[in-house]
Amino acid sequence: MTPLLDIRDLSVALPRGSDRRYAVENAVLTIARGETVCVVGESGSGKSVLAQATMGLLPETLPITGGTITFDGQRLSGLSESRYRQIRGPQIGMIFQEPMTSLNPVLTIGAQIDGALTAHGSRSRAERGARRRELLELMRLPNPSQIGDRYVHELSGGQRQRVMIAMALANNPKLLIADEPTTALDVTTQKEILRLLATLRKELNLAVLFITHDFGVVAEIADRVVVMSKGHVVEQGDAGKILHSPRDPYTRRLIDAVPRLAPPIAAVRSNSDTVLEIKGLTKTYKGRSSLFGARRADVKAVDDVELSVARGEVVAVVGESGSGKSTLAQIVSGLLKADDGSVWLHGQDLAQVSRRQRRRLAPHIQMVFQDPFSSLNPRHDIERIITEAPIAHGVSAAKARSDMQRLLKLVGLDTNAAKRYPHAFSGGQRQRIGLARALILKPDLLIADEPVSALDVSVQQQVLELLADIRRELGLSILFITHDLRVAATVADRIAVMRQGRIVEQGSTAGLLRAPASDYTKALLDAVPGLQWEQNRSELATAERQPSKVN
Amino acid sequence: MIGFLRSFASRPSTLIGLLVFLSVVVIALIADWLYPGSPFRMVARPNLPPLSTGYLMGTDMLGRDLTAALVHGSRVTLSIAILATLLTVAIGTIIGAISGYYGAIVDDTAMRVTEFFQAIPSFLFAIVLVAVVSPSRLSIVLAIAIVSWPSVARLVRAEVLTLRTRDFVRAARVGGLSDMRILFSHILPNAMSPLLVSASVVMATAILIESGISFLGLGDRNAVSWGYLIGTGRTAVRINWWLSALPGFAIFLTVWSLNLVGDGLSTWLDPRKTETGRHP
Structure with a gap:
């Protein structure tokens, strides 16, 4: 049977002066009627270009230079705009991320x-x-x-x-192209959409080309998987095969980088002193009354939150968008003022100190931010970015510089990075710089606000490993804010689940994952994409480990 | 800087604007060397038409050289415009920055004051200010600054409002830096681009306001400025039209060149253009 969509040796050129010549090079892809094919890759892999080429939506700067796209027996590449319009819609539908x-x-x-x-x-x-x-x-x-x-x-x-x-x-349409359709959604919503897509394709015999970066999602819906890297298709085949026994080293690396929903083997639970204690913290965003229409209701972003972090402990606050987890992080870091309740650092109530004193205490609580592109001042070089705060707090310039060099090494950057500007670094490197900036002040508590959610999986893994290393080395306490239960499971000793400003459940990572008490945590855990795959994976992993133990 | 020049060279209109404006500045700088002595001196027969020998633009009804007056006038007009622009940008930046950074009551108060100034027609307001105080170059500079700062303040405020939520500013706050330091070393340098563009527009407006005031005879009677020349030539416009037309043309040329430069600056500093490199 001829495939519904047949892409052969497709090449799309990049404009002159880009880091590589082709956005997509010699890509081969077929989709049969009623089949779901996932194209997986990190940012810049060319997966979206492939989708746009199929829809005939490529910008003029990205011309198709070779190969053919055939849909249902009709050649699409080189079709006139007016003819293409009869394809888009009745033949191929498309949905986007946002x-x-x-x-x-x-x-x-x-x-x-x-x-x-x-x-x-x-x-x-x-x-x-x-x-x-x-x-x-x-x-x-x-x-x-x-x-x-x-x-x-x-x-x-x-x-x-x-x-x-x-x-x-x-x-x-016979084919639906979905370009990261669930990336901007919460996990529970994502699950519903994925389920809907699964039913629709059965009811309508719909073929789906699904673009994603998330292997969990792939495991949920894919019949076949196409893995892309730097414009090349590195591997494709049945979903089961690729997910469980990938042959290509790049695919293997990608899959291994997906954090597991299992706690690290040795959870360090220290009974030492408490670094941070949050008591009855409340923050309400007042609903503004507009000139026309009714006054909008107040929103309790943080509602009577109790949480503590011990020395050397990592506590993850997990929640969906709007749960108040970021507001909580901003109150603890001093960026926002709470309406009620208190934040105690080493037995000192931070709400009671003056503005000036709070500023002097600032080095004790440091923060790593989500967006690596806006967290560094584009006009300052790395040395200034890292050493500005310690110098402002009275450290000599020479000492700050030597501290900086030590820290740059610690976060895995070359010391000659100091004289360069942020734009010269990749997202992952910028997160490392942000981490160095926080660590140079020798904080007692590090707040990490979604530090890896803007990064590709492989980079995400590196940054998470770095955080784990540093935490072991420096005995750092970390308050880790994330929406991703997988990430929380790999880094945290304890997890607190937040919903609508309240902490619905908190407990040790292992305990919470094994036996969640609240319905909401159960729903969250259940919504993590690729659970079945995850279980098979860990069974396989333990099966592999056992014989080696015998030997 | 090289990118700036290249971008300017690639847009002929901007290049022309820059050249015209720079030549006006150069003429103003070397006015004393070009036409030594006071431009008020009577040097030739009255009412000589333009292109007369020795008197390129002719003479006025008292036999004063119009070319000399124009050259010296550029000095007065430009110095007032530049001073007024600097003062406007300074006042606007400080008020806008404080208003945007501190927000809440500070912001509300500052914005109500700004709106109060914006509600009065700026040219009339400037005239009233100059008329009340003694007419001098200083009072004209002050008057222009007082009527022009609100637009700059609003622009800076808007920039500060978006920049203060950026993570690098938050990081500076979490790092315990002082407010002044965050404002001056993190926020304002990143607001420079739109500020530069608006400064070029403010300067063009300053030239127009100064000319208007001088035209009405409210300016400094002891200094020749372009507006003053138009004003004195006005009475005889039917006999010697060039006395008003040529200074008018000089004002037009300078203001136009400033607008072209402003246009060029805003395309060059377009955030979308600089952002593309960062978000591939």
């Missing part, structure tokens, strides 16, 4: 689905209305007969993505 920016905020979602329907085919008004209802029902949206009158901002993130899928499927 549904909020892909939908028009001033039109109701019903009108937008209607637009997708009118663009192709000449249905009557009544037919379109019926089809719209049918689609909304198919997407399992609540109140399908009324939700069409709503605007984008009235829907949740998951509902928006469902509307996007409804629009993509409006004209019964």
